[in-house]
Amino acid sequence: MFAVIFKATIRTLDKEYSLYANQLRDLAMSKYGCIDFVSSCEGNQELAISYWVSEQDIARWRDDPLHKKAQLLGRDKWYVNYTVEVVEVKRSYSSERVVS
Structure with a gap:
């Protein structure tokens, strides 16, 4: 399993951002084929x-035309900077308990 970590300094997030x-x-x-997607904003920081x-799934997602358009908007409008x-996820575990 793989993870994509997106970290950004927010310039402004508007209705267009929410729609995208x-x-x-x-x-x-x-x-x-994304398995899970979580994001959070705190102050002027976003983490997804x-x-x-x-x-290969990540590369196909990166190259999607709608995603490419959003990337341009992100650089020009929504974010000061991002990484x-x-x-690769080497290990994963949870504190969840199964209740019977």
């Missing part, structure tokens, strides 16, 4: 982490 964010999350999960089966890290 919702549409792109749905697209990642329905068309490109998505989980994927393969690096993207693609990492």
